[in-house]
Amino acid sequence: MAKAFIRNRVRKSRFEKGEMTQQELADLCGCTRQTVIMLEQGKYVPSLSLAFMIAKALESSIEDIFEYISETR
């Protein structure tokens, strides 16, 4: 049974983008700061459209921000 999860580099990319605040990123993506917090803590996996918006806001490709990890048991 394969177990998969999504790892993200939002926090790292945010700091690389001139220390963009969570609120600034949230405003650019049309989500709440709490969602950005949950994303960075790995407690929430965004929808595909939000993932694209985050990547766009951080001027990166979606592959650079989100990584699909599959574990086969």
Next chain:
Amino acid sequence: MTRSEKRALAGLLICGTVLIFFTLIFFSRGGAETYIDDTFRKAASASLFGAGYMIYFTMILRTRQTPCDERDEAVSTRAGLSALTIVLLYTYILSISLYEIYRSAGSLPVSWMWFIGYSNSFVGPAAHSISTLILHRRAGNDG
């Protein structure tokens, strides 16, 4: 705390207050046995629920423009399912409890129907609010 959580907290306060005062009204002055013939308590309950509904729906209407994102919507959907389950469990447990309490008597005071009906109408929104607050803390909803 997000606006969605603040809204849920306000809803919980309104519904919780109505339910507490209704329970106090229902069980005062003789309880279920005398409620159906007590015009004052029936009028007080109706007024309480009328006022409660007006305040609750005013709050809902005034905050419906609250900006929310996909996580808020996911939480709200899951909270709705949790609320439905809680209402079904509440009704089931209350009904079975009443059956067990009044089984030897052979019948139960018809006032309990008022209690089940009135309380159910606010248990649902209260359960939705509680579920929303819990799910926002756990945040385990994926888009």
